[in-house]
Amino acid sequence: MIGPEKLWLIPLLPLIAAGILSLTSNRTLATVSSMGAMAGAFILSLFAFGNTLNNHGHQFWNFDWLQYGSAKLQLGFLLDPLTACMLLMVTFVGLLIFIYSTGYMAHDENYTKFFCFMSLFAAGMLGVVVANSLLLFFICWEIVGLASYLLIGFWYFKPSAALAARKAFITTRIGDVGFFLGMVWLYSSAGTLLFYDNGNGCLESGVLNRLIAEGTIIGISVATSMGLLIFCGAVGKSGQVPLHVWLPDAMEGPTPVSALIHAATMVAAGVFLVARVYPLMDADPSGIAHASPTLTVITWVGAITAIFAASIAVAQNDIKRILAYSTVSQLGYMMLGLGVGGVFVGMFHLITHAFFKALLFLGAGSVIHGTHEEQDITKMGGLWKVMPTTFATYAVGMMALSGMPLLFSGFWSKDAILHAAFGWESSRWPFLLAFAGAFLTAFYMTRQVVYVFFGKSHLHAKPHESPPVMTVPLVLLAVGAVFLGFIGTPSWPWFERYLEAEGGGHGGFSMEFVALMLLSSAIVIGAIFLGWKTYIKAASEPGVAVDPLAQKAPEVFTALRERLYVDELYDASFVRATNVISTGAAKTESGIFALVGQVAGLIILAFGWLSRVFDQFVIDFGFDQSCRGLQEGANLGGRAQDGNIQTYVRSLAVSLTILVLLLLWGCKGG
Numbered sequence: 001m002i003g004p005e006k007l008w009l010i011p012l013l014p015l016i017a018a019g020i021l022s023l024t025s026n027r028t029l030a031t032v033s034s035m036g037a038m039a040g041a042f043i044l045s046l047f048a049f050g051n052t053l054n055n056h057g058h059q060f061w062n063f064d065w066l067q068y069g070s071a072k073l074q075l076g077f078l079l080d081p082l083t084a085c086m087l088l089m090v091t092f093v094g095l096l097i098f099i100y101s102t103g104y105m106a107h108d109e110n111y112t113k114f115f116c117f118m119s120l121f122a123a124g125m126l127g128v129v130v131a132n133s134l135l136l137f138f139i140c141w142e143i144v145g146l147a148s149y150l151l152i153g154f155w156y157f158k159p160s161a162a163l164a165a166r167k168a169f170i171t172t173r174i175g176d177v178g179f180f181l182g183m184v185w186l187y188s189s190a191g192t193l194l195f196y197d198n199g200n201g202c203l204e205s206g207v208l209n210r211l212i213a214e215g216t217i218i219g220i221s222v223a224t225s226m227g228l229l230i231f232c233g234a235v236g237k238s239g240q241v242p243l244h245v246w247l248p249d250a251m252e253g254p255t256p257v258s259a260l261i262h263a264a265t266m267v268a269a270g271v272f273l274v275a276r277v278y279p280l281m282d283a284d285p286s287g288i289a290h291a292s293p294t295l296t297v298i299t300w301v302g303a304i305t306a307i308f309a310a311s312i313a314v315a316q317n318d319i320k321r322i323l324a325y326s327t328v329s330q331l332g333y334m335m336l337g338l339g340v341g342g343v344f345v346g347m348f349h350l351i352t353h354a355f356f357k358a359l360l361f362l363g364a365g366s367v368i369h370g371t372h373e374e375q376d377i378t379k380m381g382g383l384w385k386v387m388p389t390t391f392a393t394y395a396v397g398m399m400a401l402s403g404m405p406l407l408f409s410g411f412w413s414k415d416a417i418l419h420a421a422f423g424w425e426s427s428r429w430p431f432l433l434a435f436a437g438a439f440l441t442a443f444y445m446t447r448q449v450v451y452v453f454f455g456k457s458h459l460h461a462k463p464h465e466s467p468p469v470m471t472v473p474l475v476l477l478a479v480g481a482v483f484l485g486f487i488g489t490p491s492w493p494w495f496e497r498y499l500e501a502e503g504g505g506h507g508g509f510s511m512e513f514v515a516l517m518l519l520s521s522a523i524v525i526g527a528i529f530l531g532w533k534t535y536i537k538a539a540s541e542p543g544v545a546v547d548p549l550a551q552k553a554p555e556v557f558t559a560l561r562e563r564l565y566v567d568e569l570y571d572a573s574f575v576r577a578t579n580v581i582s583t584g585a586a587k588t589e590s591g592i593f594a595l596v597g598q599v600a601g602l603i604i605l606a607f608g609w610l611s612r613v614f615d616q617f618v619i620d621f622g623f624d625q626s627c628r629g630l631q632e633g634a635n636l637g638g639r640a641q642d643g644n645i646q647t648y649v650r651s652l653a654v655s656l657t658i659l660v661l662l663l664l665w666g667c668k669g670g
Contacts, residue, residue: 001051002044004132005061007077010044010087011126011140013037014119021116031102034115038098038122042091049084056081056498058196060132076194078132081499082343086129086272089351093264093358094122096473100362101256103469104369108254114154118260121147125265128272134183134193134202137276141179141233141269145172148266152253164249171246175236182229189214189222195276203279212283220293223283227294230277238270238331241305245567247328251320255365258320262327263358271334271350274298275343291426295339302335303421303430308564310440314447314549315560318375319364322448326401327357329437333417336430341420344496348488349413351495355484356400356410359477363394366466366474367452371459377451378544384453387465391453393474398449400481402442402528405521409485414438416488419516435523442524446531455539 002009017037021030051059062076098118105114124147127140153165187193189211190202199206211223234240239247247267251258261267274281284292309328316322330353338346368375370387384391400410418438421431457463465471488495490509509517538545550557559565 002047002079003051003061004059004077004079006044007048007061007079007083007130010041010048010091010130011123013040013044013123014126015123018116018119018123021112021119025112027111030112030115034119035095035098035102037119038091038095041122041126042088042095045084045087045091048079049088051079052081052084053498060194060196062132062194062197073135074133074192074194074197075136076132076197077130078195079130082272082275082347083129085347085351085495085499086268087126089354090122090125090129090264090268093354093477094125094260096476097256097259097264097358097362100259100365100470100473101254103467104256104365105254110154114151114254117147117150117154118256121151121260121265125269128269132195134186134195134277137273138179138183141237141273142176144237144266144269145169145176148172148250148261151257151261152250154253154257158252160249161252164246164252168246168250171243172236175232175234175243178229178232179234179236182226182232185222185229186226189226203277208279208283211280212285221283221285223280224293227277227281227283227292228297231274231281231294231298234270234273234335235301236270237273238267238335239305239328240270240301240332240335241308242566244305244309244328245570248321248324248563251318251324255320255361255368258324259358259361259365262324262361263354267327267331268350268354271331271338271346274335274338275347278338278343281338296426297339298335299339299421299424299426299430302332302337302339303433305329305332306336306437307433307440308332310437310444312560312563313444314440315547315557316444317378317561319367319377319380319448319452320361320375322377322444323357323360323364326360326441326445329441330357330401333414333434333437336421336434337417340424340430341417342500344488344499345416345420347499348416348495349410352400352409352413352481352484355477355480356397356408359393359397359474359481360401362470362474362477363390363397366390366470367394369466369470370463372461372463374459377448378539378547379458380452381455381457381459381539382453383457383463386463387453389465389471390474393471393478394453395449396478396481398445400485402445403438403520403524404442404528405517405524407482409481409483411521411524412485412489415513415517415520418520419513422512422516435520438520439523439527442527443531446528447535450532450535451539454536456542458544 014034014037017033020033024030057080059079060076062074064072065075066073098115101114101118105111108114121144124140124143128137128144131137131140149165149169152168153161155161156165183193186202190207192200192202192207194201195203197204201207208223211226212221214222216222216225236243247262250261253261281294281298282292283294286292306329309325309332313322313325313329316325330349334346334349334353336346337349367380367383367387367390370383370390371380374380396408400408403411403414405411418431418434421434422428424430486492490513534548538548547557562568
């Protein structure tokens with residue numbers, strides 16, 4: 001078993017691999033070191049998970065990092081069920097993505113660099129998971145941000161990839177500003193950034209009660225203010241509205257990067273952040289469970305994001321972009337689940353989503369690889385015949401994401417969210433929005449599968465199945481996408497009891513739960529049927545047909561295809577304002593500041609001329625005159641020393657005469 005004092009070994013392994021690969025270009029070493037590091041991290045995670053099976057408490061190990069005066073800044077590592085399940089998910093799914101990458105990136109000239117960045121990414125995410133300090137959490141959080149920038153823009157010679165990397169980095173930094181401010185405020189008020197520290201941690205009751213009791217000038221508690229600021233970081237990392245715009249563009253990186261970002265690591269970090277600091281998010285003076293102001297905001301942001309992104313996905317044609325907007329939507333469901341149902345509901349969907357979304361992205365990569373880099377779904381068709389393994393596993397992922405009843409994991413985790421949202425007393429609207437999002441999810445995924453795997457092919461080159469190194473991970477992920485949901489069913493709520501030791505599950509299949517389950521099943525099956533009926537004819541046309549929805553509602557379809565013009569709105573507002581400000585600053589610098597600089601230069605030049613005049617006509621003149629006087633005195637004195645004996649005798653006689661006269665005058669006076 002591994003305790004908290006050894007958790008640092010888990011992120012250290014991929015970090016060492018990244019360091020090694022930064023110094024070499026050996027492809028074999030890249031494969032062995034990166035795979036070995038992730039495999040080792042997975043094995044250590046299994047031991048850590050075993051430690052938590054009989055110990056559901058918070059095990060932590062803290063140490064002094066910096067000392068300034070009498071104060072100490074501590075970091076630490078935390079092992080609890082939340083940490084352990086995330087470690088297993090990240091290392092297992094990450095390992096499969098790494099294995100898949102060896103086939104997908106086999107012909108890339110920067111193969112070693114790719115695995116260096118991927119290992120750094122994994123190290124940062126694992127550091128986030130094991131941190132018992134919000135400061136250590138933030139440090140690793142920023143490592144994840146740096147690695148995502150490097151990986152999204154990995155094919156930097158493509159302008160779209162370079163722009164997507166920059167967009168992701170800047171957008172997530174906007175959220176991180178709020179996160180950082182909340183962290184600083186928390187440290188100034190609580191005096192610590194440790195989560196747990198024998199009753200003195202910032203997530204423990206003593207500190208939380210003090211933060212709840214302390215108010216702000218706007219009438220909300222300090223705990224609520226800090227929670228909202230920290231949530232800003234989660235909004236950026238997990239692509240929630242309005243900071244969602246970077247996530248769909250992140251698919252410009254290699255497909256394994258998309259799978260890692262959209263499934264197991266970066267986007268999951270934001271949801272994990274909310275789950276980790278949930279006691280702070282849930283802190284509310286009213287004492288109402290799951291109804292604090294912060295959780296209310298999280299609920300509404302999640303519900304809006306879920307329906308917003310699902311609507312846009314309906315009109316996209318790029319196979320990876322559809323999945324990207326699907327990720328944004330599903331992250332909205334996770335936030336909604338955290339807001340209305342607590343840690344279990346949100347984390348259950350995070351874990352299941354990691355498997356079927358990694359499966360879908362890697363399956364999309366297999367399709368792109370097999371169709372010679374084609375990504376437009378309307379140009380595909382009939383691939384189920386030539387890519388049977390990819391088709392079968394992709395179908396499993398599609399069913400899991402759509403929430404197909406009973407057999408697939410997405411059904412159970414999605415229905416847990418819908419059930420919790422239905423029971424939220426504050427409003428029914430989040431439940432209705434989530435229900436509409438579930439319908440749209442099944443519809444647009446059916447549309448995608450029909451275009452890609454059925455109908456008539458419009459490809460110019462003959463497609464082919466991917467090699468086993470790419471298809472075997474698909475099969476393993478498909479198994480997880482099917483069976484993982486059974487750990488959280490109402491009849492066996494093992495995962496809920498594991499995460500929340502005091503939780504007793506939902507009490508089996510209540511009448512309310514069964515009614516909602518039947519209703520959601522009918523919605524999903526109806527959406528799949530409608531999607532098939534709408535698109536099978538269009539996909540079978542000899543040429544690329546106009547989208548049926550575009551024919552019925554062209555204005556709406558165009559707006560959805562253009563992503564509801566959010567990027568254009570940002571360009572017309574924030575980007576343009578930034579350009580105006582920067583242009584004004586440049587003109588100010590070149591105008592006013594340049595003029596001030598020129599005037600200052602003239603003034604300095606004038607002082608220089610005055611200094612020269614004073615030096616030349618006052619100091620130099622006085623010095624020269626003094627020297628000339630000394631010289632004349634020296635010349636005069638020198639004449640008395642001309643070596644003429646007669647002059648010396650004459651001077652001596654004069655001197656004696658003067659001396660005698662003085663003596664005589666003195667005697668006479670006496």
